Amino acid sequence: MIGIIGAGAFGGALAITLGAKQPVTLWGRGQSGRDIARLPGAELPALVTIADDLEQVAQAKTVLLALPAQAMGRFLADHATLFQNHNLVACCKGVDLTTGLGPTGVIAAHCPNAVAAILTGPSFASDIAKGLPTALTLACANDAAGEALQHQLSTDVLRLYRTTDVTGAEFGGALKNVIAIAAGVVIGAGLGESARAALMTRGFVEMKRLALHLGARSETLSGLSGFGDLVLTCTSQQSRNFRFGTALGAGAAFDASVTVEGVATAQAVAKLARTHSIDMPVTQMVAALTQNKITLEDAIHALMSRPLKQE
Structure with missing residues (x-):
């Protein structure tokens, strides 16, 4: 099972493509129905469950953080105890304004026992949600963990390339x-x-x-x-x-x-x-x-x- 935190356009798009092949638990503030913000007409597959609370998401070993870069630090500061031993994959692009850290640095600062990775590259949420071919980079300093994540998160239409150059x-x-x-x-x-x-x-x-x-x-x-x-x-x-x-x-x-x-x-x-x-x-x-x-x-x-x- 995969957990996704952030039910905006990109989090929802990932839930759609990943939920086509495996169970996904999706959590986001204000998320109740199965419609995705800023993705009109998009439908969540049956394997996607809408979580009522974060503890449901924490049951997944791998959790995708589909949050804005400037919000991720605050989120982890509030909820770090739930995700200390998880695979945490940042799905944002930015540098934290307060600390100057990239997303994996923010993860490491709050969850030092977690495996930190980032999913990034040329992609629009609408393309992913429609099942259009997309190629992204998965970066993880731990190459063995990165390889496992690469296989877990790749789909028929989402091709991931792996690097240790975070x-x-x-x-x-x-x-x-x-x-x-x-x-x-x-x-x-x-x-x-x-x-x-x-x-x-x-x-x-x-x-x-x-x-x-x-x-x-x-x-x-x-x-x-x-x-x-x-x-x-x-x-x-x-x-x-x-x-x-x-x-x-x-x-x-x-x-x-x-x-x-x-x-x-x-x-x-x-x-x-x-x-x-x-x-x-x-x-x-x-x-x-x-x-x-x-x-x-x-x-x-x-x-x-x-x-x-x-x-």
Whole structure:
């Protein structure tokens, strides 16, 4: 049996695809019926049980944490005693604003006896829920545990690739959200497709620059959890981060109820970059823009007037 905490779109989509082959217990605040938030028309398979309380979910050895990155630490602080010896798989992309930790670091801080892993890569919940082919990265420092999880969580339409490079997988997934906001700003401001391509390319350089400094492997950043996810989120209106950036660039309002992980991540990563003296101009500009510390015109000028150098 698999437990899933978080009955939003991604948690619900995972319940649908995993529940097609094995028992799944799904828990989320406000979840009562079998409809999934933000997935109109999606139906949960018969093997999925809606949990009334967290103790039902804790009966599963493997639990997927389909929670926003900024909410996971608070959740584990409140409920860590239930999950100390479990396989805990984070299903979010971000850097904790308070601690600067990635999702598995947050898990380890609260549940040191748990096996911490992360499921990340190019994916939209609606595609997974519809049974469309999707490939993701499963990162776990314990390779034996990672291999077992890889087999447990793979389905006919969900193909998982395994790595022990947790740092690369975490920061690839987190940093691409920041670049996706910037790409959205470019399109929303009417700066053109050429500018978006340049922004994605230079943003990818920033992603690698910080992740490699923190111990990631280059091939991980070039894989699904890095480059693959970057391409998806910088080019599709299904991406919440890209849509938010588009609204920001156009000076339009954005639905405040929609979680945009890249906003907090930009602030956390900008702080990390300063601490480690890593040059990340795009990230710094996104952090400043989302906090209204700089105008769009000044941000464009600052990026375009940087000293010329070799690529």
